[in-house]
Amino acid sequence: MPEPASDLVLRARQVVTPEGIRPAAVHVGDGRILAITGLDAMSDTSPHPGQDLPEVVELDDHLVLLPGLVDSHVHVNEPGRTRWEGFFTATRAAAAGGITTIVDMPLNCIPPTTDVAALRAKRDAAEGQLHVDVAVWGGAVPGNEDDLPALHAAGVRGFKAFLCDSGVPEYGCVHPTDVAPLLQRIAELGSTLIVHAEDPDICADASATLDLRNPRSHDSWLDSRPPEAEVAAVRALVAAARETGGRVHVLHLSAADAGEVIADARAEGLAITVETCPHYLTIHAEDIPDGATEFKCAPPIRGRANADRLWDLLADGIIDAVVSDHSPCPPEDKAPDTGDFMAAWGGIASLQIGLPLVWTAARDRGHDLTDVVRWMAAAPARIAGLRDRGGIAVGARADLVAFDPDAEWTVEGTALEHRHPVTPHQGRVVAGAVDTTWLAGVPIFRDGTHLGPPRGRMR
Template identity: 35%
Template sequence: MEHLDFIIKNGNVVLPQGVEETDIGVKDGKIVVIQKDLTTKADRIWDAKNQYIFPGMIDVHVHFSEPGREYWEGFHTGSMMMAAGGCTTYFDMPLNGIPSTVNVEALDQKVEIGNQKSFVDFGLWGGLVPGNESDLEAMAESGVIGFKAFLSTTGNKEFESADDITLLNGMKIIAELGKVLALHSESAPLTNWLKAEKEKAGAFGADDYLETRPIIAEVEAVERALCYAELTGCPLHFVHISSALAIEKIEEAKRRGMDVTVETCPHYLLYNHDHLKELGSVAKCAPPLREKAEQQKLISLVIDQKFDMISSDHSPCTYDLKDPNVYNLFEAWGGISGGQFSLLSMIELALQHNVPFETIAQLTSSAPAERFGLSDRKGKIVEGADADFAIVTIEETFTVSKENFLAKHKESLYIGHTFPCKVVGTINRGKVVYQDGKILAEQAGGKWVKPNKYAAVK
């Protein structure tokens, strides 16, 4: 066999069919051979004895706020953080930047920035907002992963929630384009009315916040979206679903043959409403962390593979927006900063509940690749795929601190949490970008990845 660029030897490789101790040979950024006891010479050899080789995580839901709000989080720090967590491809959401990604000009601007600054590969979502329906086709042709819309009030004047007519018009167009519509599904009428009631009562605490975003608000939005999708034929992806009842509605739609996928996030699995009461704004997100009983239901649903995939919904902000001393919790930023810890969180759950590692690889890598048109090159450790790997040990623990959390701002619900596992290396298209706690900047070279055309259509 020809000389190789890179060989990973003796690793416990998480293959689609199970974990196997074998070697992986890499040439020109691609996996060219998976074979035990490879003897081919290589420029570099990584001895992965007692380590697990996962396919690099594909995180379909992160918020890097560049351009315009890079001081919240940008591609440079954000991608370093993702690499430190074993993520080799992430999809950046279209809001929070200025301008938001709601037309091809804004998309081109973001592509240029990402190609210059990202340490690992990335995809980009486009937005569906009132008035931009005529911009969807150009963004689709340029290579967006899909489109994102909100059914709840965004609090972001650059990216407004979609009213029902916008949704219907947008869904019709997105279906014709062969793309997916991702939805933040909480009912704006319900959540806004409940919030106004609390404000009139002067009630601004953790319990009050939870009561303004009840499970019924998520379920109503999910059901409405499913009705519109059934009418228009639009493929849907529900983001950060936080309740078992919403999953029940989505499961019913799948049984009817609808083209629907769903994600949840690690913070809904590792944390619950008690943490919001204890920690305050650092644990505030939307939908909110649920009561402990609901948290346990979500864990069971993950184990039973009722969720299609796991994403971080990494949603950072500056310290003042997460001030733990804020009196009115409604005024704090509603997002969890923690994109670095998604794969570790899922491995923790796997170890606790005897979930096979190949199931974790499905949730964190192969399912996202298949859904969003990257499965020809990403998502699985197979010959011909990109050499994207997360190398993990379960012989060491990892305690999150402000020093080893690589996001721009260090306020995170995960600070102080100890994982029973550790990412020791991240390899993106054959290049080691993270090793032993350090980003290897000279190896960085993330690039924009586009989906296969019409990959979402079954």
């Protein structure tokens, strides 16, 4: 078959490629990148006889062309808890934030994605609602071991386990002492175990000795989930990876001490990756007011010195990815009347604003957009096994974003696209705004407006 001809050429003075930022023309046809040339060079993807000339889009000089971001940690919550979030609202928020693929977590929806029937229900619920592409993680819970092969065959990207209470009764946890046999089973499938890594026994001991005279203080919640819980859980995962040779991905790293354990495991050659989230990088426990339960998440936000160390781990390549852990809920579930951190739902909604949050802080620390793209596009795509996206390269999906790195604006929860306006980033001034988002070469968001019907697909 002849190579398809370009139907779109995007020309920009600044294009973030795996080789760096350079002027380029990106030639798109049949939903993928066909060629990347100099601004004035011709490509071998010219129209065939009888075909129309491609549309040529000249990006303004202040705009940077990025690959569409991949957020591999999103709780969509549909079906079953659509009042918390849903495919339509979550994927609209993603498109507005320059994210062209999300990977949905297997819990907070009902039923959880722990068998093929539940996966089918999720795919049915998503039909016709997706503004961006969606892939799915499967669940690993006590009792569903025999369902793992069928879920893997049905296309889940890997399997999520909690080592502590998940927060919802229908999704059980795996004790750290039981991780190795689970990882062995998942390794035999050629898949990845992704893990919420906090040791339940350490958390229980910490909670038993809490002074709860002020449950409105974030310190009460922080003291109940000490960094030692993450360290112990990560040590158990490292031991299991060493024993089985299986692939492990550590979710939402909060405690930098646990990152040091992962660094040692990497030096040993173990297959272990790790992510962190914008809130752990940009918010500090010292600054959280009493009663401000919009800041509650698990693991908790820690102090400024810890955040500085997380940035160091990112710079050193120990932390692979930055993803949202978008976990929204109705405002009333955040206990706004009492401000009780121990009673409020733990989860932060930031799907739409991750790129400007991370870019603003990264730029101040001397990073450039190639670093941000590596953390927020290439690495999450690689971790989820989505090999056709996450970078501007020949053959990749033409998921692209025109980004203004210098535009300053103020976060306003009610202006965000996700279902509920609760955000700990309310009032924060950030740099960087999405101008246009393309999905498979088709513009789906431009100048604050969604374009056309939902075009996303389940992967």
